Amino acid sequence: MEFQKIKVINRSKHQLPAYATDLSAGMDLRANLDEPIVLQPMERKLIPTGLFLSLPQGFEAQIRPRSGLALKKGITVLNSPGTIDADYRGEIGVILINLSHEPFEVVDGERICQMVVARHSQVEWLEVETLDETERGTGGFGHTGEK
Numbered sequence: 001m002e003f004q005k006i007k008v009i010n011r012s013k014h015q016l017p018a019y020a021t022d023l024s025a026g027m028d029l030r031a032n033l034d035e036p037i038v039l040q041p042m043e044r045k046l047i048p049t050g051l052f053l054s055l056p057q058g059f060e061a062q063i064r065p066r067s068g069l070a071l072k073k074g075i076t077v078l079n080s081p082g083t084i085d086a087d088y089r090g091e092i093g094v095i096l097i098n099l100s101h102e103p104f105e106v107v108d109g110e111r112i113c114q115m116v117v118a119r120h121s122q123v124e125w126l127e128v129e130t131l132d133e134t135e136r137g138t139g140g141f142g143h144t145g146e147k
Contacts, residue, residue, distance in 0.1 A: 004059070006117065011091075012050025014109055026064060026114035029094065033108040039098035044078050046093045047112055055086040055117070062116045063094055069112070074100030077113050 010016055017027035031037075032050035039045060055061060063082035069075040078095040094113045098104045106112065 004056070004117065006056075006059075007054035009052040010050065011052070014050070017051075017115060026116040028066065028111040029063070029092065029113050029115050031094075031106050031108060031110045031112050033106065036108070037106045039075070039096060039104045039106065041098055041101050041103070044095055044097040045106075047096050047106055049092045049094065049112075051092045052089060053084065053092065054089065055084065057086050058119055058121075059086055060084060060118055060120050061092075062118060063092070064114050064116060066111060066114055073104055074098060074102075075104055075112075081116075 008016060012030065012032035014030045014032065017029055019027055029049050029051065031047050033048070037045055037047065053061060061084035063077055063080070063084065065076040065080055075096055075098055078097045082095065084092060092115075096106065096112060
């Protein structure tokens, strides 16, 4: 497998994100905090990571929830997936929200989300009067039925 080289500045107190297994798509990002942050139920806050990236043109970094935090604690990424564009040079911040009924304390070094670096395309619009026909047509939400 070929790895894409990504320039990174690590101003956190933690090691760089890494893949947990050979087939992992995402890397866990850690909170970089001087003191814990408490998220009350339905509260959202921006959590710093101390990481700064320089992504190549044609790439984005997607910020996604961690399934364990979501299932066990009700903590998720509010704008999921968050997109880090190739021209952004600021610190990666993660908007966490507490969807549980209990306060949740985010501590320094806690794995708060995962990041997937992916290729993307930009498009050029071609305005037309009609679109090609498909079997699905205009069938939208629930168009395949309940079973």
